[in-house]
Amino acid sequence: MSSSQKQRIVVSIFGLQYPIIGDESPAHIRAVANIVDEKMNEINKKNPLLDTNKLAVMTAINLVSDYVKMKEKLELLEQKIETINKGESEQHD
Numbered sequence: 001m002s003s004s005q006k007q008r009i010v011v012s013i014f015g016l017q018y019p020i021i022g023d024e025s026p027a028h029i030r031a032v033a034n035i036v037d038e039k040m041n042e043i044n045k046k047n048p049l050l051d052t053n054k055l056a057v058m059t060a061i062n063l064v065s066d067y068v069k070m071k072e073k074l075e076l077l078e079q080k081i082e083t084i085n086k087g088e089s090e091q092h093d
Contacts, residue, residue, distance in 0.1 A: 014040045014052070039063055
């Protein structure tokens with residue numbers, strides 16, 4: 001999407017409304033906001049005494065940890081695919 005097609009959507013995260021402007025579709029923005037909201041509520045249930053700022057930081061740490069794990073898995077799968085493809089191409093030589 002070009003910068004002239006930026007989407008503006010209001011999402012609810014942890015009971016507060018946030019206007020989000022971005023290049024992604026409204027569905028994508030809502031999905032991301034829902035994940036953040038769910039994670040904040042999950043962490044809040046485990047640590048109800050955290051203030052909102054600390055809760056937001058803990059949420060960011062948890063979500064980035066999930067992201068790093070997924071990225072590592074993706075890299076491992078890409079390496080496996082590359083190894084398989086090399087083996088197949090060597091069989092054809």
